[in-house]
Amino acid sequence: MKKSFIVLLAAFLFAVVSPTNSEAKVMYDGAEVVKGQTGKMTFKKDIKVYKKNPDGTFDSLMVKRNNFFKTYDIEKYDGKTFYQMGQYRVQATDLVVFKEVPIDIRTSFYNNPALVMINHLGVENPGYPYSYIKYGEYLKVGKREEVCIPASLLVSIEKGKLYRHYCAGDIEGGPVINTGILDSTDIRIFEKITRNEGSYILTEDTELYNGPMITRYSRKELKGTVFYSSGIEINGYLMVGDKNFDFIPANLLKPVVDK
Numbered sequence: 273m274k275k276s277f278i279v280l281l282a283a284f285l286f287a288v289v290s291p292t293n294s295e296a297k298v299m300y301d302g303a304e305v306v307k308g309q310t311g312k313m314t315f316k317k318d319i320k321v322y323k324k325n326p327d328g329t330f331d332s333l334m335v336k337r338n339n340f341f342k343t344y345d346i347e348k349y350d351g352k353t354f355y356q357m358g359q360y361r362v363q364a365t366d367l368v369v370f371k372e373v374p375i376d377i378r379t380s381f382y383n384n385p386a387l388v389m390i391n392h393l394g395v396e397n398p399g400y401p402y403s404y405i406k407y408g409e410y411l412k413v414g415k416r417e418e419v420c421i422p423a424s425l426l427v428s429i430e431k432g433k434l435y436r437h438y439c440a441g442d443i444e445g446g447p448v449i450n451t452g453i454l455d456s457t458d459i460r461i462f463e464k465i466t467r468n469e470g471s472y473i474l475t476e477d478t479e480l481y482n483g484p485m486i487t488r489y490s491r492k493e494l495k496g497t498v499f500y501s502s503g504i505e506i507n508g509y510l511m512v513g514d515k516n517f518d519f520i521p522a523n524l525l526k527p528v529v530d531k
Contacts, residue, residue: 298380300373303340307381310457311343311372313355319367321360333360343370346457349392374432375456386464386506387411387427387434388484395458397425397436405436408483410506410517411459427454434459465505471528472510473498474520481519484509493520498528 298305303312320332335341345356353364362368379385389395389411394404405411411427426437434454462484474497479490484506499512499520509519 298377300377301371305373305377306342308344308461309342309373310346310378311355311370312340313343313357313362313368313370314338314340316367316369321357321362323359323361345460346390347392348390348458351393372457375434375459376429376432378456378461379429382461382463384464384466385413386462386484387413387459388462388506389458390460391458395454397438405454406482406487408481408485408487410483410511410519462507467501467503467505467510467522468527469501469503471498472501472512472525473528475524475526478521478524480512481509484511484519499525501525 301312315335315337317337318334320334322330322332324330341357343355343357347354347356355362355364355368355370364370379387387410389405389407389409392407394406397405405425412425413428414426415428428435428437434456436452436454474493474495476495478493479486480493481487481490500514501510501512502514504511505522506519508522510522510525511517512520512525
């Protein structure tokens with residue numbers, strides 16, 4: 273009995289002293305960063321922030337000067353910027369000090385990150401054949417040196433910055449032109465899921481979007497329509513098409529089975 277007790281005690285002490293290894297915390301600017309976080313913010317003075325309840329009422333929270341809070345989703349429209357702080361939404365003013373988490377740290381939380389433009393006004397892209405990167409547009413990530421499809425947009429992540437490039441000329445492999453740095457707070461990151469490549473049939477009428485979210489541009493597609501898909505799913509939307517890519521809610525598509 274005494275021997276058994278000693279063995280059990282030794283096992284207990286080993287478990288306490290040597291716990292199971294967990295994933296290391298990701299740190300930036302003296303604080304832990306978590307998945308989905310875009311930055312952190314502090315306030316120059318004590319200020320009230322608000323959240324809207326489902327019944328239309330509002331709750332307020334008094335936040336103290338210089339206390340920092342994790343910031344998640346960011347919305348930009350009508351020349352205004354709004355930060356999501358947990359359930360509370362804060363408009364950017366001169367009382368708000370926001371510091372973004374570099375894009376390479378943000379993407380490190382994802383196995384296969386997909387970058388999507390979330391600025392509702394779009395972002396001007398000098399030198400690119402189209403004047404704006406539109407809201408909801410899925411951005412292809414790669415190396416600036418790689419061969420591109422002519423006139424296609426490409427972004428690369430280098431030293432914590434998000435660079436944009438486009439491939440000029442009419443011949444594949446034409447010169448790659450650097451058009452500057454993108455504000456990474458204009459980008460939302462999703463996990464890219466790979467499904468089977470092939471034909472999918474639409475199970476009910478729906479909208480077709482030009483990005484993996486509800487965007488301003490869309491058109492109606494009817495039940496029974498068959499689409500080709502490379503099998504890329506982002507934010508619950510499946511990419512369809514073989515040249516000009518669009519997106520349809522993945523739960524409304526099912527694979528076409530050959531008989």
